[in-house]
Amino acid sequence: MNDSLIRACRLERPERRPVWFMRQAGRYLKEYREIRKNYSVLELCRRPEEAAEISALPVNRFDLDAAIVFSDIMIPLTGMNADIRIIENEGPKVAGRIENAEDVQRLREFDPSTVQYVYEAVERTRRMLSDRVPVIGFAGGPFTLSSYLIEGSSSRDFMRVKKFMYRKRELWDELMGKLADMCISHLQEQHRAGCRVLQLFDSWAGTLSAADYMEYVRPYTEHITRRLSADGAIVIHFITGNPSLVSCMACRGVSAVSVDWRVNIRDVMDALPDLAVQGNLEPALMMAPKQMMLERASRILAETEGRPGHIFNLGHGMPAEADVENVEALVKLVHGEMR
Numbered sequence: 139m140n141d142s143l144i145r146a147c148r149l150e151r152p153e154r155r156p157v158w159f160m161r162q163a164g165r166y167l168k169e170y171r172e173i174r175k176n177y178s179v180l181e182l183c184r185r186p187e188e189a190a191e192i193s194a195l196p197v198n199r200f201d202l203d204a205a206i207v208f209s210d211i212m213i214p215l216t217g218m219n220a221d222i223r224i225i226e227n228e229g230p231k232v233a234g235r236i237e238n239a240e241d242v243q244r245l246r247e248f249d250p251s252t253v254q255y256v257y258e259a260v261e262r263t264r265r266m267l268s269d270r271v272p273v274i275g276f277a278g279g280p281f282t283l284s285s286y287l288i289e290g291s292s293s294r295d296f297m298r299v300k301k302f303m304y305r306k307r308e309l310w311d312e313l314m315g316k317l318a319d320m321c322i323s324h325l326q327e328q329h330r331a332g333c334r335v336l337q338l339f340d341s342w343a344g345t346l347s348a349a350d351y352m353e354y355v356r357p358y359t360e361h362i363t364r365r366l367s368a369d370g371a372i373v374i375h376f377i378t379g380n381p382s383l384v385s386c387m388a389c390r391g392v393s394a395v396s397v398d399w400r401v402n403i404r405d406v407m408d409a410l411p412d413l414a415v416q417g418n419l420e421p422a423l424m425m426a427p428k429q430m431m432l433e434r435a436s437r438i439l440a441e442t443e444g445r446p447g448h449i450f451n452l453g454h455g456m457p458a459e460a461d462v463e464n465v466e467a468l469v470k471l472v473h474g475e476m477r
């Protein structure tokens with residue numbers, strides 16, 4: 139097994155610098171688009187054979203240091219009785235968004251057997267890759283999930299979820315408690331299926347101030363990360379959009395923080411000497427001229443040189459318009475194979 143990712147997460151010296159990309163299995167790959175023609179995203183997530191094939195695609199093509207299970211953060215919510223669709227170029231839609239106590243009560247306790255196909259996809263992906271690289275398991279963070287449930291869709295200003303959080307504190311705590319329990323059991327099942335590394339995607343929590351994050355979200359996140367690390371799992375914590383949350387991401391149980399392009403990655407490493415740091419190339423550079431992209435990636439490599447525990451990634455997901463040649467060149471650069 140290529141254990142570069144695991145060694146980096148433990149601040150040990152890996153054989154080579156690990157690199158993988160959030161949303162590495164997606165629309166920028168024509169092989170993905172080909173399979174996707176016949177199914178919706180959610181249908182694909184429910185088909186372990188196709189899901190495993192999709193996860194393995196970018197790993198084989200670019201020699202990446204990790205696979206990520208093909209699923210979506212909305213999938214486990216379907217196992218809690220939520221009615222979810224995903225609209226292309228828009229994102230998730232929730233029918234009957236959460237507004238009151240009855241809506242929160244309607245959300246059933248998560249039963250992992252309702253999404254058994256995710257854990258089967260993990261096992262199939264491991265087999266398909268002969269355990270050559272780790273398979274990362276994941277879940278959405280409790281703020282990001284509650285924002286989809288309360289807003290009903292993607293949001294720009296998150297007014298509904300913030301109003302709910304401020305005005306209905308008890309209900310907020312009940313909802314966050316249910317979501318945190320779901321995250322724990324969904325991630326534990328992926329860990330059991332063989333994901334040694336787990337990433338918590340709290341993508342939209344950066345809309346909160348540090349004070350509100352600490353008050354309304356972090357206790358739940360820390361509950362999740364402590365439980366998982368007690369099981370021996372390695373946890374990566376990801377939030378975008380808010381440099382002042384970087385140190386708040388370092389809760390107990392977290393091995394690595396994943397940061398976006400708005401922060402200087404060396405500053406993050408200096409501020410968090412006991413943690414691995416993942417990131418943080420601007421995703422739009424995947425559509426920039428190759429030399430420009432390589433030059434900017436080289437700066438990140440130089441800034442993090444000599445410090446163990448850097449996991450190369452983008453600051454957010456791989457864009458659908460990413461240039462495949464850029465992806466190829468970037469991985470070679472990180473691996474020191476650029477001529």
Ligand code: CP3
Nearest residue numbers: 160161162163164208209210211226227228229339341455
């Ligand atoms: O390759 C991978 O990283 C694994 C699979 C993965 C998907 N979603 C599949 C998917 C992962 C890790 C996710 C996480 C996810 N889903 C997040 C957190 C990460 C982030 O980007 O912040 C969020 C917020 C979602 C919700 C979601 N699902 C969005 C916003 C979208 C995009 C809608 C669009 O069309 O632009 C989805 C759909 C989705 N999930 C796609 C994929 C590959 C889009 C591809 C398609 O339409 O075929």
